[in-house]
Amino acid sequence: MSSYNAEQLIAMASATRVVYAGDLASLALWLADFLHTFPLEVELMWPAKFTLVNVFFFTLRYLPGLTIPLSIAFNASAYGSASYHTICMARTIVFAALSFLAVCFSQFLLSIRVYVLAERPRWLKFCFIGELIIAVGVALFITIKHGLGITIREPLHPAISCGQLSTEGWLVGILYVIILLTEVVMMIMSLIIGYRKYRRSRSRLVTILYRDGTVYFIAVAVSSATNIIISLAGHPQYILVILQTTLHAIFPTRMILHVREMAHQDHEWGTRTLNRVFGAKSTSTGERSGHTARTEQSIEFALSEHSQVA
Secondary structure (H helix, E strand, O other): OOOOOHHHHHHHHHHHHHHHHHHHHHHHHHHHHHHHHHHHHHHHOOOEOOOHHHHHHHHHHHHHHHHHHHHHHHHHHHOOOOOHHHHHHHHHHHHHHHHHHHHHHHHHHHHHHHHHHOOOOHHHHHHHHHHHHHHHHHHHHHHHHHHHOEEEOOOOEOOEOOOEEEOOOHHHHHHHHHHHHHHHHHHHHHHHHHHHHOOOOOOHHHHHHHHHHHHHHHHHHHHHHHHHHHHHOOOHHHOOHHHHHHHHHHHHHHHHHHHHHHHHHOHHHHHHHHHHHOOOOOOOOOOOOHHHHHHHHHHHHHHHHHHOEO
16 A cells, blocks of 8 residues: 555545445435335236336346445455455446446337337338447447456555556547437437427327436436546546436336326226227227327337237
8 A cells, every 4th residue: 555645545535435425326316216116117017028128127127226236245345355356357347237238228218219209110110220239339349448448456445445447448438428429319309209290299198208208318418428528537437327327227117117107097098009909999089189199009009019918
C-alpha cells in the first residue's frame, strides 16, 4: 500500500462508495417495483404458456435480483482473499454478461412495442431484425474488446476491492452512445406512428404503450447521457451500470404487465381477442376506429402469440 499516495486512496475510496451506493439504490428500486407488481405477475404471467416473450419477461424481471447481490458478494468475498484477482475478474465477466443480456432483451421488447403500434408490417419486422443483429453484434464486439483491456489493480486498502484499470475505457462511452441512439430512433418512430395513426385514438392500449414507452425512454436516455458524459470525462469507475441495467429490466416488464392487465380487466375486448387468436369468429364493434381495432389486435396478437394465458 505504500506505493500509493493519499490522493489515489481518496479517489478509489470515492469510487467504491459510489459503486456500493449505486448497487444499494438499484436494489431498493428493483425491490419496490417487484413488490408493487408481484400480484399482477402471479395473476397474469404465471399461468401463461412457456414461450419466447415469457422467457424475456421473466429473465428481465429477475435479472437485477441476481446481478446486484452477485456484484456485492464478489466484492465482499475478494477482501483479503488469496484468489483476489480471480474473484474480481470473475465479477467483471459475470457482471458484463448479465448487463449485456438485460440491454439486449429490453431492446427486443421495445422493438415489439413499435412493431405492434405500426400494425405489424412485414418490412418493419425485417428492419428490426437487421437492426438488432447489427447493434447486438457491434455492442458485443465492443464489450469483448473493452474486457480484454481490463486489468485488476492491487487493492489500495482492505476496504477497497476489485479496482480496475482499462486501456480501452473510452469504449464504454461508445456502448452507451449505441444504446442512446437506438432509444432515440425507437422514440422518433413511435412519435411518427402515433401522429399518423393514433392522434385521434382513445384506445387505452395505445395510451399504455405510449405512456410506459415515454417514461422508459426518458429514464434510459438520461442514464445513458450521464454515463456518456462520465466516460468522456475520463472517470469510467463512476459509470452507473447497475442503475441502467435495472431500468432496462423494470420498464419493459411493467409495460407487458400493464397491457395484460388492461386486457384482463376489459372482458369484452379480451373475449374478442381470444376469438381472433384461436380463429373463431370475432364480435364487431362500432365504437372503435379502424386503426384502434387493428392496433388492439396487433398488440395482443404479438404478446399472445408468445405469452397467451392458456
